[in-house]
Amino acid sequence: MNPVPAPTSRESYHTQHSPFGAFASFTIGLVDAPGGFGQSLRGPAKQNVYVGYRPSAASDWQLLPFLTPPKSQESAFTGDAIVQQAPTGYRALRPGDYQRTLDLASDTWRADEARFGFSLLSPFGSVPDPEKLAKAAARFHLAPIICGWIEYDNRAGNAPVELMFGVGDPERPLRPLSDTSTKLAGFAGGADYGYATTPARGVGLRQGFDVLNPKLKDYRGLHVICGESALVFTVPAGQRRRFPLVLGFYVAGTVTRGLAASYAYTRVFKGLDDVLVHGLTQHVRYTRLAAQRDRELNRSKLNIDQKFLVAQATHSYLGNTELLWQGGKPLWVVNEGEYRMINTFDLTVDHLFFELAWQPWAVRNALDWFVRRYSYRDQLGLSFTHDMGVMDYFTPAGHSSYECDAIEGCFSHMTMEQLLNWVLCAVTYAEHTGDQAWLRRQKKTLLACADSMHRRDDADPRKRDGLLKLDSDRCGPHGSEITTYDSLDVSLGQARNNLYLGVKALGSWVLLETAFTGLGLKESARDARVTADLLAHTLTTKFEIDTGFFPAVFEQGNRSRILPAVEGFVYLLFLGNREAIDRSGRFAALFAQLSRHMTQALQPGVCLDPTSGGWKMSSTSTNTWFSKIAIAQYVVRRLFPEAMSSAALVGDHVHADWQRTPGCGVYAMCDQIRSDSGITCGSRYYPRGVTAWLWLHE
């Protein structure tokens, strides 16, 4: 049934090639666009990247299109009034000239009938708790590197072929690594980033105003005042050679404010040279790790579009990860893409499934920080802040960087949302990992969360119906709370009496029942169960018999139709809570209504965009979010498969096309997208797309 169309011919997209936990990316891929090394940036860097081959010294360089025509800086030195000219002697390959393959942990370009190959690897795997990691293991898992290789099959050739990997950045000339290490051939920008291969016969260095045609050479054949540098490799006639590449980052010292923390990798690496040598030494192991990841995704049952989406999302997720060390302990951060907010909680709850697969301690770490520093009590009890700060600045305890007072809509408080997010993350983490010891330590917090949820329903227990409907006094008398869907229309943005939050609250009470039972808190467990049932019943009363839909908000006659109506079930599905997800079980009545809701919603003109065919979060907004589409797809396919209309099935291809064409691809993975045009309207360079990881659990 899954359609497997060929990728679009307009394919052109950036991908973040990123180490684990270094908040750094080497971004390339968009056609005719620069990219390169970026540390803690909100989008792609602006270095030209020179990657390609030339069949002989007399022919033009054939370069992958990772550059804009560079301008020599030479005239600034020579005082010439001559207009700067683009260099000659190269041709930027056209998309038809090469084939690109993005896999889970690799990105490979082939050209010249596949004789030329270039690949960047982002090897990742299960990372053990960094607190318990021996040094050698820490060096392997936390190395701020990406690996790569460049190759040419010249077995049929009769002249040597040259290969090039280099970067150009007029703002910052690089320095040759050979000054400080005999084990490295390559260049570095200060102590911050660099690229290297192993010194060998056939490996040369170049540096010049125009690295393609360097005219000027110092005593060692370089010119270190110039902003363009490259490794040049020679493949003799009759041979096939593949050369390893390592790209590294390093930021020493305190990198955050508010809380003073440094990168965890600085505990086990002395500096950039150490990082690069390590990467070359362990290159085979990293290559194997990347290949293993690639194989796993390729062998999965996902269709080609889904595989692409998982791969692209994972790359951007890794680029936003930042493992810090603070006060002798790990401090886990995922940055929020272009906004660079720290551990935005409504992203944490979405990264949950990926992180539980690869680094479950990261979830626990974030939850602990939310309790310790980023919780607060308003008039109704406990909740948590939207985030922990922005761009390496940790905000004061109890306050996010995002939330403002006395407003409605974007930038208001997310008190109800984040309260649920803590419950959902905490119990999902504990149930999935079996870390009951940790959950026991959270007893007080879990009880306070349950209490806070009750009080946000109604002060009077007798008047409660399970729905969250009281805004935090942090909003002031005239403001009101929002949800994570702040930038969609009011159908999803408003928190109180909200369908999405209602179902999410239902999921939370079910998980609380599980947790309280495990903790021996019978009374609380019973209360959670009763509340879940009450809430489920209340939700059924909101169903519009006439239309067969739920309204998005149970207020003011709202008639928006939303896909996140079922998002709250993702945790129960993920944990395999059979009782709760039994279609004919305790929530049967609600499931029947939701089935109808989703089946009707997944039709063109409702929650399928009539122009593109892509999935829309809300029938009344063209702003749609890929990360949330991915969750909805998972829930629908597992719980409401009858809703997967043939029109809905086309979605994967549409969503993949959005990401692999420049409308989104200019910023690597994007989350907020106009459903009609496929052009991103926010949340660029974004980690949240790893919700697609759920698909591997189907």
Added chain:
Amino acid sequence: MNPVPAPTSRESYHTQHSPFGAFASFTIGLVDAPGGFGQSLRGPAKQNVYVGYRPSAASDWQLLPFLTPPKSQESAFTGDAIVQQAPTGYRALRPGDYQRTLDLASDTWRADEARFGFSLLSPFGSVPDPEKLAKAAARFHLAPIICGWIEYDNRAGNAPVELMFGVGDPERPLRPLSDTSTKLAGFAGGADYGYATTPARGVGLRQGFDVLNPKLKDYRGLHVICGESALVFTVPAGQRRRFPLVLGFYVAGTVTRGLAASYAYTRVFKGLDDVLVHGLTQHVRYTRLAAQRDRELNRSKLNIDQKFLVAQATHSYLGNTELLWQGGKPLWVVNEGEYRMINTFDLTVDHLFFELAWQPWAVRNALDWFVRRYSYRDQLGLSFTHDMGVMDYFTPAGHSSYECDAIEGCFSHMTMEQLLNWVLCAVTYAEHTGDQAWLRRQKKTLLACADSMHRRDDADPRKRDGLLKLDSDRCGPHGSEITTYDSLDVSLGQARNNLYLGVKALGSWVLLETAFTGLGLKESARDARVTADLLAHTLTTKFEIDTGFFPAVFEQGNRSRILPAVEGFVYLLFLGNREAIDRSGRFAALFAQLSRHMTQALQPGVCLDPTSGGWKMSSTSTNTWFSKIAIAQYVVRRLFPEAMSSAALVGDHVHADWQRTPGCGVYAMCDQIRSDSGITCGSRYYPRGVTAWLWLHE
């Protein structure tokens, strides 16, 4: 005789406001252009700077034009497809609306009939040897700050007036300093830079997507995810209030490669907060220091254009200074403007006069490093590299970043030039400061320099005529040496048989005679004297009787006419070597010819540009350099006053206009300028203009 015309109405130029030794600038001034905080940059930063006042909360902000219309980043968060709109509620003042006064250590803008005032101070003074500086003194002299104030005279007003100082940088939201210090009201970018005033009544903070109209406020009235921040000051009706400002920079840890060094100020300041609090605590003292500098320049006999040039040059010089600490000792660096080469030796020799006035140890420090690490021996003996590296990367010992092999013209070696530069700097330093102990330690080097100079004349002592004429074998068989004037025409670029270098060699031999005499090296002193006389005689034989000019190069019938013919006398004039500068003394014959040369050269169409009237280095090039004009002016006015034609006198005004209009002003002080258009063609954001300091010695 000095014309004092009013400054041009097209006045619009950036100025670097910079601490001593921090390689950092806060650059503003160019009309309708951003600028702001820049660390180690090759040109102005790109932050909007918000400085101005509004007469009441209901009226528009009146802002100095230090910005381009900012675009709110809000839509990236809200997902709105709405086109970003420039904020309303402000007016960028037009140059006619305000008066700007650049003084030696201050830059002041006045508007609203002088009721509004804003000033940035770059207080500098005599800095004692940092190696011997007590901590309190080190904190005062090395603080990486600039000071400032903002004021309004509201004595006649009947409503409170608000003042604003702020910056906007969408790439980097700032954080409020109040998080970490109760003594600071202001904002910081990470730990790297920030601005602050003292918390007080009437001082408020703002931060928002649009700092002029902040809609969104968090619990403390800010919004820390936003890239625009400001201090807002209220001046009640009936009062006049001036508020102090401090702008600080801080870079921790190792900042250089090749040689690992850190900023000297990090030894006495813990971080940015410490720096800013210090600046506010010592604000009065810094203000006094700046005022003293301003007074000195204002009381000098220089004309208004000369004063402007000295002030603008000094600001850019300070922005290029970088005092490092390496191996427990100071390491002095002046960066070469947009090229950021480290201690380019042919700039060191020009900065000499300024540095001997304020920090003579810096000259000695650079000379020591040139001997220790950046000297080499070619086939003819000792010389020194062109520079010590580029952009905080120290090149390997014995090699510069600039010099390439086997070429003619730009980027070739400067062996002869730098050999003379070491001699000139060393003896001028020792004679001016009286540091004979240091000179004694340089005995071997001085003797080796004299030997190397001889051998670059001719291998056979009997064939020597004093002129340097043998190229270093570093140039290879087909290359040839250049001089500092590399980017002018061949008249100045070629080193061998070069008039400019010939007279500079004459100056060097005179200084060597002095030095050797002081060191008791009678034989060498006599040899130096004899060589000087021989060289002076040789030079007289090159004079063209028919034209009354010297050729620029004594080869191939060159007929370019150059002003640097007399540059070599600047050292003798500066040191007051009466015997050598006696017009009727030992060099009388040469002086008579040079008088004629310069008198004829300083005519329109020769070395005065026929279009602009500005001074040209060479009759055959329109590329002219302000720093070298300044030296030529000093020498001409002191030694050849008869050459100062009325046409030549207009130069000051022309040169000042070049710098204070956008042709140069877009990059603060510029050195390489097209003499016809006044537009810079290289050497932007440049320190070398401080040669104008010589004028205060006239």
